[in-house]
Amino acid sequence: MNLEAAKQAFYEECDELLGLMEASLLAVEASSGAARAEHINAMFRTAHTIKGSAGLFDFADIVAFTHLLESVLDRVRDETLAISPQLVEILFSSCDHIAQLVAAVREGRTGQDNPALTSALEAIFNAPQAQGLSVAAESRVEIEADGAHVVTSENWHLSLRFGPDVLRNGMDPMSFIRYLGTLGQIVFVTTLYDDLPEAEQMDPETCYLGFEIEFKAAPGIDKRAIENVFDFVRDDSRIRIVPPHAHMDEYVRLIKESPEGSSRLGELLVKGGALTPLELEEVLEAQRAAAAKGDHKQLGTLLIQEQLVPPVAVAAALDRQREHQTQKTREHRVVKVDAARLDGLIDLVGELVISGAAAQLAAEGTTQAALREAVASLTALVERIRDEALSLRMVPVGEVFSRFPRVVRDAARDLNKDIQLELEGEETELDKSMVDKLADPLVHLVRNAIDHGIESPSLRRTRGKPDYGTVWLNAYHESGSVVIEVGDDGGGMDRGRIRRRAIERGLIDEDAQLSDQQILQLVFEPGFSTAESVTQLSGRGVGMDVVKRNIEALKGFIEIDSMEGQGTIIRLRMPLTLAIIDGFRVGVGASTFVIPLDLVIECLDLPVSDGVPSHYVNLRGEVLPFLRLRDLFEIDTAPPKREAIVVVQYGTSRAGLVVDRLEGELQAVIKPLGQLFRGVKGLGGSTILGSGAVALILDVPDLIQRAAGDERRRVSATQTPDVKRLRSEQGSEP
Amino acid sequence: MHVSTDYNNDQLTLHLRGPFTIYEAGAAKSLLLDELHVADDMEVDLSEVSEFDTAGLQLLLLMKREALRLDKPLRFHGHSKAVLAVIDLYNLGGVFGDPVVLAGKGRS
Numbered sequence: 001m002n003l004e005a006a007k008q009a010f011y012e013e014c015d016e017l018l019g020l021m022e023a024s025l026l027a028v029e030a031s032s033g034a035a036r037a038e039h040i041n042a043m044f045r046t047a048h049t050i051k052g053s054a055g056l057f058d059f060a061d062i063v064a065f066t067h068l069l070e071s072v073l074d075r076v077r078d079e080t081l082a083i084s085p086q087l088v089e090i091l092f093s094s095c096d097h098i099a100q101l102v103a104a105v106r107e108g109r110t111g112q113d114n115p116a117l118t119s120a121l122e123a124i125f126n127a128p129q130a131q132g133l134s135v136a137a138e139s140r141v142e143i144e145a146d147g148a149h150v151v152t153s154e155n156w157h158l159s160l161r162f163g164p165d166v167l168r169n170g171m172d173p174m175s176f177i178r179y180l181g182t183l184g185q186i187v188f189v190t191t192l193y194d195d196l197p198e199a200e201q202m203d204p205e206t207c208y209l210g211f212e213i214e215f216k217a218a219p220g221i222d223k224r225a226i227e228n229v230f231d232f233v234r235d236d237s238r239i240r241i242v243p244p245h246a247h248m249d250e251y252v253r254l255i256k257e258s259p260e261g262s263s264r265l266g267e268l269l270v271k272g273g274a275l276t277p278l279e280l281e282e283v284l285e286a287q288r289a290a291a292a293k294g295d296h297k298q299l300g301t302l303l304i305q306e307q308l309v310p311p312v313a314v315a316a317a318l319d320r321q322r323e324h325q326t327q328k329t330r331e332h333r334v335v336k337v338d339a340a341r342l343d344g345l346i347d348l349v350g351e352l353v354i355s356g357a358a359a360q361l362a363a364e365g366t367t368q369a370a371l372r373e374a375v376a377s378l379t380a381l382v383e384r385i386r387d388e389a390l391s392l393r394m395v396p397v398g399e400v401f402s403r404f405p406r407v408v409r410d411a412a413r414d415l416n417k418d419i420q421l422e423l424e425g426e427e428t429e430l431d432k433s434m435v436d437k438l439a440d441p442l443v444h445l446v447r448n449a450i451d452h453g454i455e456s457p458s459l460r461r462t463r464g465k466p467d468y469g470t471v472w473l474n475a476y477h478e479s480g481s482v483v484i485e486v487g488d489d490g491g492g493m494d495r496g497r498i499r500r501r502a503i504e505r506g507l508i509d510e511d512a513q514l515s516d517q518q519i520l521q522l523v524f525e526p527g528f529s530t531a532e533s534v535t536q537l538s539g540r541g542v543g544m545d546v547v548k549r550n551i552e553a554l555k556g557f558i559e560i561d562s563m564e565g566q567g568t569i570i571r572l573r574m575p576l577t578l579a580i581i582d583g584f585r586v587g588v589g590a591s592t593f594v595i596p597l598d599l600v601i602e603c604l605d606l607p608v609s610d611g612v613p614s615h616y617v618n619l620r621g622e623v624l625p626f627l628r629l630r631d632l633f634e635i636d637t638a639p640p641k642r643e644a645i646v647v648v649q650y651g652t653s654r655a656g657l658v659v660d661r662l663e664g665e666l667q668a669v670i671k672p673l674g675q676l677f678r679g680v681k682g683l684g685g686s687t688i689l690g691s692g693a694v695a696l697i698l699d700v701p702d703l704i705q706r707a708a709g710d711e712r713r714r715v716s717a718t719q720t721p722d723v724k725r726l727r728s729e730q731g732s733e734p
Numbered sequence: 735m736h737v738s739t740d741y742n743n744d745q746l747t748l749h750l751r752g753p754f755t756i757y758e759a760g761a762a763k764s765l766l767l768d769e770l771h772v773a774d775d776m777e778v779d780l781s782e783v784s785e786f787d788t789a790g791l792q793l794l795l796l797m798k799r800e801a802l803r804l805d806k807p808l809r810f811h812g813h814s815k816a817v818l819a820v821i822d823l824y825n826l827g828g829v830f831g832d833p834v835v836l837a838g839k840g841r842s
Contacts, residue, residue, distance in 0.1 A: 167756050172788045177823060189825040196792065199767055199800045204759035204789055211824075 003057075010053050012336065014102045019402065021046040022095050026405050029088050034249070036083070043091075044073040050098065061111050062101045068121045069094050075125065090120050092410075151251065154244045155187055156226065157274040158213040159254055163236030167207045171233055177211065180229050183221045187214040190268050212268050242274075251275060251283045339432065342392055349382075349389045350669035356382040357666060357690030386667060393433070397475045397484065398426030400439045404473060407443055411450045418457065418468035419450055425475035430482050434554055434574060438484065441547040445486040445570055446471060448544070453490030453568055463565060465489065478573075481598075481650070487569040493562040495519050501528065520560040524548035555684070557701060559651065573651055583668035583687070583697065586646060587661035588629045589637035592695040594668045594687055595657070599648045599700045603662055606643040615707075617645065617656060625707040626656030632682060632703075648700050655707035657698070666690075670697060682706065735762060735783075739769070746773040753785035754793075754817075763793055770800060770808065781812030791820050798830060 024043040028036055047070045054062035069091075075081035097114050104111035158180075162173050180186060192210035196202060217226065223241060230239045242250045251274070255266055266284060269275045275283065356379055363375040401423045412419035430438075454460075454469030461467065474485040495516070502508045502522045514522075522528060526545040551558055556574040583594035606626075607617060616625045626645055629635070645656040668687040677683060684699035735758040736751040748769060754762060770776055778797075783790075794810065801808035810832045813821070821827055 167787075167789050172756075174788050174820060174823060189823070191824040191826050191829075193792070193795050196795060196799070199796060202763070202792075202796055204763040204793060205756055207788065208792060209788065209824075 007057060009336070010057060011102060011106050013053060014050055014098075017046045017050055018095060018099050018102070021098075022092075022406050023402070025088065025091055025095065026409065028083065028091075029409075034247070037077070040073060040077050040083075044070060044077055047073060057105075059101075059105050061113070062098065062105070065094075065101060065118065066098060068118065068125065069098070072121055072125050081124065087124065090117070090124065092406075093117050094121065150245050150247055151275055151279050152245070153214075153274050154216070155274065156215040156217055156244055157242040157246070157251075157254075157269070158211070158215055158226070159238075159240040159242070160213065160230070161210040161238040162207045162233060164206045164208075165236060166233050168205050173207065173209060173211070176229055176233065177213070180213070180215065180226070183225060183229065184215055184217040187216050188271075188273060189213050190271065192268075212274075214273055248279070248283050248286060251279075252286050255283060346389055346393070349386050352382055353386055353667045353669050354688050354690070358692070359690075361690035383667065391429075393431050394429040395432045395435050396426060397428045397430050397435060397438075397482070398423075400435055400442060401426050401473055401475075403439070403443075404446060407446055408450065408471060411447050415451060417450065417454055419454060420468050420470045422470060422472035423474075424472065428475035428477060428482060430475075430574065437550060437554055438572070438574070441550045441572070442473070442484065442486065444544070444547050446473070449486055449488040449490065449568065449570075453488035453492075455491045459491075478651070482574045484572045484574065485569055486572075487567060489567040492564040492566055492568055493520060493523070493560070494564060498522050517560070520562060521558070523560075524558065557651070581668050581670060581697075583666050584646070585663035585666050585689075585695065586629075586644075586657070586659040587663050588633070588659050589635040591633070591635060592663065592689065592693065593629065593659070594666070594695050594697045595646060595648060596684075596697070596700060597665060599650055601647040601649050601654065604645050604647065604656075606645045606658055608642075619647070619656075624654060624656050626658055627703055627707045628658040629698075630658070630660075632706075648704065650701045650704050653704050653708060655704040657703060668695070668697060737762075737765060744773075745775045745777065747777045747779060749779045749782065751782040751784075754783045754790040755785050755787040756789035759789040759793060762790075763796075766793065766797055767800065770797060770804070770806065773806070775807045776801070777809045777811060779812050780810055780817045781814050783814045783817050786814070786816040786820050788820070790817075791824065791826070794830070795826075 021043050024039045024046065027039040028043065031039060047066050051063055051066035051070060054066065072081070073091075076083060076087075081087075093114075094117065097117055100114075101111035160173070160176075166173065177186065177189070190212040192212070193208060195208040195210065197208070202208075215226070223243060226241055227234075227239070230237065233239075240254055242254060251269065255269075266275070266280045270277055270280050359375050360379055363372045366372065404421060404423065408419050408421040449471050450469070454471070455463070455465075457467045460469065469488060469490055471488045472485070474487065476483055498519055499508075499514075499522075502519075502525070503510050505525075505528060507522060507525050507528065508514065524544050524547065528544065548558055551572055551574075554574060556572055559571040559573065560568065561571070562568040582597040584597045584600050586593050586595060604619075615627075616623050618624075624647065630637075630639060640660050643658050643660060644662050645658050646662070647654060647656050666689070670685040671687060673680070673683060673686055677686075682699050682702050683696050684702075685697045687695050687697055689695050735754050738749045738751070740747040740749065746769065748766070752758075766778075797808060810830060813832075821830065
């Protein structure tokens with residue numbers, strides 16, 4: 001690996017680590033006690049890793065700053081420094097500062113110093129020990145008082161439940177326990193065979209055993225080493241390792257998780273010497289108390305409601321964290337590939353699809369059965385390669401969502417509002433290039449929701465809502481597109497005010513007839529802002545129009561649902577992918593068009609008209625507006641006797657497209673339109689057919705709007721606007 | 735695994751020979767259970783078991799439990815080294831309650 005590639009890896013690692021650091025910090029803010037200590041530790045480690053890697057490349061300023069941060073965190077970790085809101089704030093700024101420094105070296109410039117932040121950190125680090133000492137003194141007292149919470153056993157306790165398939169996979173629990181014996185002394189083994197089923201059902205090759213083991217580790221054997229013993233079976237077995245002098249909580253958890261029930265396991269623990277009977281009593285009591293509260297989080301915080309934790313418990317927490325860490329690295333066994341190479345692959349697959357189609361066409365013209373068969377299987381394979389290749393580019397949208405806890409926290413703090421963030425559908429996948437470009441618009445929408453959407457606590461109270469506002473992000477797939485929702489339970493949009501403001505700003509005429517959706521969409525017009533006051537976050541009239549532009553550049557759409565007094569949902573509807581689609585081929589005259597197959601609902605014969613040119617049909621009782629492609633693209637051939645109508649749907653609206661012929665399915669590699677055709681409405685791109693001919697891909701969303709718009713223009717202009725849609729649509733959400 | 739049976743009045747003695755591991759477990763299970771259902775009083779001689787593993791051990795546990803359920807006497811005796819090593823490692827000597835020569839407290 002050359003230096004440049006290594007640096008690249010460093011930048012990516014930094015991005016990940018900074019994300020982790022931020023997540024830890026958020027968690028620090030939200031937790032207390034041992035859980036908090038754990039997060040501090042996690043943060044310390046990320047700072048340490050960044051420092052180490054930066055040192056390799058001689059990035060002196062990053063090293064210097066992370067060193068300072070690390071020192072401060074180390075003091076927090078030793079509990080000689082208390083966590084205060086100011087400190088948390090400074091730590092957040094430190095995260096940001098590191099990100100800036102990294103971004104700077106990435107772009108080859110020297111990072112901007114932040115003397116204020118540096119001196120603040122230094123001041124904290126050098127803060128009089130007095131404050132720290134008093135905390136330390138206090139903690140010492142606590143430890144003594146807390147002594148009863150630590151078990152007396154000097155042995156490690158291992159709780160093992162082997163997976164059913166370990167024997168079949170050639171991994172006998174016996175060998176693991178024997179190997180464990182080489183790392184120290186096995187003091188006591190209890191073998192559990194409670195799971196052994198009835199004689200008939202018992203599968204002799206399935207493992208039903210579990211073990212509770214007291215283990216005295218040889219000097220120098222740490223948790224990692226013990227864990228490694230079970231590396232091969234870790235994935236399908238349940239392995240719990242409790243260190244010597246562990247905190248009671250470890251056992252509370254162990255017992256709680258035990259499939260055998262608490263009293264049975266408790267008995268075993270006493271028998272093996274892991275707990276004294278008195279300690280067991282205490283653990284069970286703690287567990288009952290936690291269960292009574294009915295909140296599993298309690299176990300973490302039960303971890304002593306007292307704020308300070310015995311050092312041993314911190315060590316235990318550290319171990320657990322490490323365990324978590326190793327698991328994480330196992331899960332993230334990924335290959336990093338340059339995006340450009342992926343794009344190259346996709347391009348090639350695109351060519352393959354086209355050549356495949358050509359081969360198929362040629363094969364269809366022959367009578368050679370073998371050839372046709374070969375081509376058929378080739379086509380199937382090409383299809384799979386295409387799907388695989390495209391899915392390589394797909395990433396879960398959670399990648400973007402993960403930055404929002406911080407965004408919301410900062411915004412809520414700046415505006416002095418209490419905001420709760422809910423994330424849903426993080427696993428929904430989306431094209432990588434799109435995910436990157438969606439981040440900024442989403443941040444803007446979320447900030448906007450917090451700033452303008454959520455009312456002040458006092459107003460919320462009078463409206464009978466909880467004091468804290470809720471903002472949510474949700475993602476899901478719907479008819480060939482991905483929908484990302486930004487919702488809030490705030491005041492909703494005031495249509496009257498939007499209208500007045502739009503008239504004021506000269507965006508619409510005073511007597512303009514607008515549908516509900518059109519009024520709402522006005523907020524995306526450049527230079528529009530209804531905020532009574534310009535705040536730090538938004539309301540400067542820039543942004544919303546940029547959001548719209550960005551989304552439209554990605555071929556997406558924005559929908560707004562808003563109920564006054566109840567909230568607003570903004571939906572971004574994005575196409576699934578940008579490269580290759582399954583298409584439906586239709587013909588008009590000598591031309592061929594392609595419609596994205598996902599958007600096609602059904603095909604019908606167009607009813608023979610009685611001479612009156614109409615623009616809608618009655619589709620099972622519903623009015624379906626339609627467009628004649630012949631008219632739209634001005635194709636000068638006579639229509640055939642019978643025309644077909646293809647019903648397409650995008651989002652919630654439908655329309656029909658009238659064509660001459662239905663020509664079946666194909667895979668279409670989307671090629672951008674040439675300069676000449678840029679900006680032609682109704683066309684989304686072009687593709688090359690197997691025959692070598694060019695077909696145009698229809699921009700269905702635009703055509704649907706057009707069909708509906710034409711229809712609306714024809715219908716009298718005095719129609720009432722659409723009914724409010726928030727309620728009706730909420731019902732139909734998946 | 736080779737099994738020979740030996741009837742002495744109503745008492746059945748099974749002599750197990752050779753390896754008794756996961757490879758034999760499938761066949762061994764049905765064989766042992768069938769015999770147990772037929773016999774009134776059963777003894778299993780383990781002295782010539784050359785290889786033994788967790789799968790074999792599970793079968794012995796199952797037999798023991800099944801015998802208890804059917805209320806029939808079942809004894810394992812003459813545990814070979816291979817068998818003892820496993821029972822000892824798992825600290826299950828007490829569970830079987832059969833007289834064995836070496837009884838460890840689960841210490842290895």
